[in-house]
Amino acid sequence: MPEARVPESPPGPFRRVGFGALPGWQDDDQLTAFAAFRRSAEHAGKKPYRTGALGIRFEAFADTYDAARTVSPANRIEARAFFERHFAPLHVRPDHGDHGLVTGFYEPQVEASPVRTARFTVPLLARPSDLVDIDDANRPPGLDPYLAFARVTSQGPVEYHDRAAIEGGVLAGQDLEIAWLADKVDAFFIHVQGAARLAMTDGRSIRVTYAAKSGQRFTGPGGVLAGLGEIPLAEVTMQSIRAWFRCNPQRVDEILWRNRSYIFFREASVDDPALGPVAAAKVPLTPGRSVAVDRLLHTFGTPFYIDAPDLLAFGQKPFRRLMIAQDTGSAIVGAARGDLFAGSGDAAGEIAGVVRHRADFYALVPRQIADHLSSVTDAMT
Numbered sequence: 001m002p003e004a005r006v007p008e009s010p011p012g013p014f015r016r017v018g019f020g021a022l023p024g025w026q027d028d029d030q031l032t033a034f035a036a037f038r039r040s041a042e043h044a045g046k047k048p049y050r051t052g053a054l055g056i057r058f059e060a061f062a063d064t065y066d067a068a069r070t071v072s073p074a075n076r077i078e079a080r081a082f083f084e085r086h087f088a089p090l091h092v093r094p095d096h097g098d099h100g101l102v103t104g105f106y107e108p109q110v111e112a113s114p115v116r117t118a119r120f121t122v123p124l125l126a127r128p129s130d131l132v133d134i135d136d137a138n139r140p141p142g143l144d145p146y147l148a149f150a151r152v153t154s155q156g157p158v159e160y161h162d163r164a165a166i167e168g169g170v171l172a173g174q175d176l177e178i179a180w181l182a183d184k185v186d187a188f189f190i191h192v193q194g195a196a197r198l199a200m201t202d203g204r205s206i207r208v209t210y211a212a213k214s215g216q217r218f219t220g221p222g223g224v225l226a227g228l229g230e231i232p233l234a235e236v237t238m239q240s241i242r243a244w245f246r247c248n249p250q251r252v253d254e255i256l257w258r259n260r261s262y263i264f265f266r267e268a269s270v271d272d273p274a275l276g277p278v279a280a281a282k283v284p285l286t287p288g289r290s291v292a293v294d295r296l297l298h299t300f301g302t303p304f305y306i307d308a309p310d311l312l313a314f315g316q317k318p319f320r321r322l323m324i325a326q327d328t329g330s331a332i333v334g335a336a337r338g339d340l341f342a343g344s345g346d347a348a349g350e351i352a353g354v355v356r357h358r359a360d361f362y363a364l365v366p367r368q369i370a371d372h373l374s375s376v377t378d379a380m381t
Contacts, residue, residue, distance in 0.1 A: 014054075016370060019089060030079040031076040034073055036289040036323075036324040037303060039284065039326075045065060088366075090363050094336040094361075103338075104352030104353070106348035107348070108197070112179040116177070124208055125178065126178055128174060128264070147160075149214060161262075162261070188221075188256050195207065195210060195277035206267055210263060219259040292339035293337070297334075300325050302363055303323070303324055305321070305322050305361075307319075307362075313350075
């Protein structure tokens with residue numbers, strides 16, 4: 001009888017490389033990345049980040065975070081030296097194919113009213129009192145295990161109202177309206193981005209950021225329109241979706257209500273106009289230097305060098321930048337998957353809306369754990 005063949009183990013997620021293997025590393029401006037990294041270091045000194053499943057331990061960053069809080073690099077050369085001194089790069093193997101994927105997100109900036117008017121009729125809502133977090137500890141039998149939020153009832157938690165019901169007025173009369181917008185499509189994209197700056201008609205400038213959601217699965221309008229044959233899949237961008245809605249205003253609800261998930265917000269101040277909203281890692285996002293990652297796999301605060309040679313929207317040259325993991329998103333799934341924060345306002349939206357490019361990811365991990373992580377990978381291959 002032939003000897004039974006033992007199935008090969010799947011390859012591990014990391015492969016040790018040198019800084020010289022990072023395309024464009026010497027040309028990047030690591031000083032702006034250091035500023036973003038220092039914000040994570042300052043937050044981590046107060047409250048730790050959760051270690052992701054890939055094993056980049058939060059505790060291993062302690063010395064590096066201490067150093068980041070006490071040094072002030074004068075230029076990109078000194079900043080680059082800081083990262084090279086404290087970190088070792090590991091190539092992140094994609095879950096599928098030869099390359100990872102990057103998309104883009106931004107903070108919309110729109111005009112809004114503090115009260116409903118004939119023009120401003122679309123509300124952004126605060127979190128309702130009957131919306132509760134749900135997990136395995138309090139999930140009743142039969143409730144979709146995907147749901148992380150539910151509605152309190154006398155019979156126990158049930159699935160929360162979906163987008164169609166909420167936009168139909170099921171929550172009316174609860175004084176949940178933070179602000180009113182003039183356009184339903186603008187409101188939807190604020191839901192997608194999870195934050196916005198609002199230029200209020202009373203002269204104030206405020207920010208709304210994510211507070212909670214109804215919890216159903218996200219269904220993007222681009223995929224819906226492509227499935228209906230309205231826009232070729234290869235041409236789906238935020239811009240093409242908006243253009244289709246402008247030409248088909250009578251079908252807006254039909255398409256948007258396919259996405260049952262609804263986002264609730266909280267009001268926040270705009271402390272530094274140059275920075276974005278405070279995101280999942282509890283620090284303000286830095287345009288062009290903050291990246292959203294899969295938080296189940298990765299550890300917030302981890303620097304990632306991202307090489308996306310076909311991506312030119314961030315400056316008409318190949319995108320090769322050091323980014324800091326400071327946000328996450330339900331669509332950001334996988335080891336080599338990232339969402340690049342482009343900034344705030346329409347110009348940032350023009351960038352974010354066209355980003356969907358192949359990319360190579362290199363995690364910069366504290367030197368004391370780099371050998372262990374790469375040896376685990378070697379043992380699995």
